[in-house]
Amino acid sequence: MPALPPLPSLPRPPMLAELLPGSLRQRMTEQLSGLRIPAFTVPAPVAKLVSRLPQQPPTRLLTLALNLALDRILPRDTLAPLSGRHLQMRVLDAGLTLDFSLAEKGFHRFTSDQPQKPDLVISATTRDFIALALREEDPDTLFFSRRLRMEGDTDLGLLVKNTLDAVDWDALKTRLSGRRS
Template identity: 65%
Template sequence: MPLPAFILPAPVARIGAHLPQLPPTLALVAGLNLALDRILPRDALEPLTGKRLLMKVNDAGLALRFTFTPRGFRPLLDPRQPDLTISATARDYLALALREEDPDTLFFSRRLLMEGETDLGLLVKNTLDAVDWDALTARLPLLRHGRTVG
C-alpha cells in the first residue's frame, strides 16, 4: 500500500524548531553510519569529507547539521553556512527511503530541494540512485511492503 500524502500540521514545525536538534541529528548519523559500507559506498562519499551538510525536514521544524569524516558521519554543531542543504517534508523523505519516489521525481517536482554546492547535490542524488534498495529490503523484513510486526 503506497504511503498516503500528508504534511505534518504547522504547530509541529513551530514546536520542532524550538527543540534541541542534536537528538534527531544523532539518530540520523547513527542510521547513516549503519548504512555506510553496507549500502552506502564509503569511497563514493569521499567528496563529502569535511563538508557541512544540513538536512531540513520542513514540516517537522528539523534542521539536522552533520558532516562526513574518514570515520563516518558525525553531528555538527557548526552554525556556519552549510555547503549543501537538502530540504523536503517528512512524507517525501519517507517516500525516498521506501523507494516509492525517486530523487529525480521529487527534485523536478520541487518537493526535494538542494541548495549549495551543485556537485555535492549531484553526488548525494547519484548515491541514492545507486543504492540497491531491493537487496536492502530483502535483508530487512520489516521494510518489505505488506509486512507487519506482530
C-alpha cells in the same frame, strides 16, 4: 587494564511475519506491498514546537542511521567528497534542521565555533523524505516537481542523489530477508 571478554550473542527474536502461518503471511505481505504513504504534513503547531527544541537528538538519530548504512549500502569511497563538508537536512513541515558531516569514523553532528553556511542543504517534507527512504518516490521526480530542493554545492547534491540511485535496493532486500530466514 585487561580486555573484557566478548559478550555472548543473544538469539534473534522471531519477526512477526515468521510467527504467522504461510498463507496468512503471504496475504498480508501482498496487501502491505501495495500500500503507499498517504499525503500528509506535520501540523503547524507541532512544527513550531519542534523547531524550538534542541536539534541534537534527531541529528544523532540521522547520523546513526547513516552510519548503519555506511559501507553496507552506502560506499564510503564514493562519499569521500563529503568528508569534512557541512551538510544540512531540512524537514520543512516539521521544523527540523539537521546539521551533519562525514569524517573518517563516519557521520557525526556538525559543530562549529563560528556560524557557517552549509555546503549542501537538502530540503523536503517529512512525507517526501520517508517516501525517498522507502523508495516509493524517485529523487528526480521529487526534484523536478520541486518537492525536493538542493541548495549550495550542486556537485555534492548530485553525488548524494547518484549514490542513492546506485544502491541496489532489491539486492539489499534479498540479502536482509535471507538473513532472517
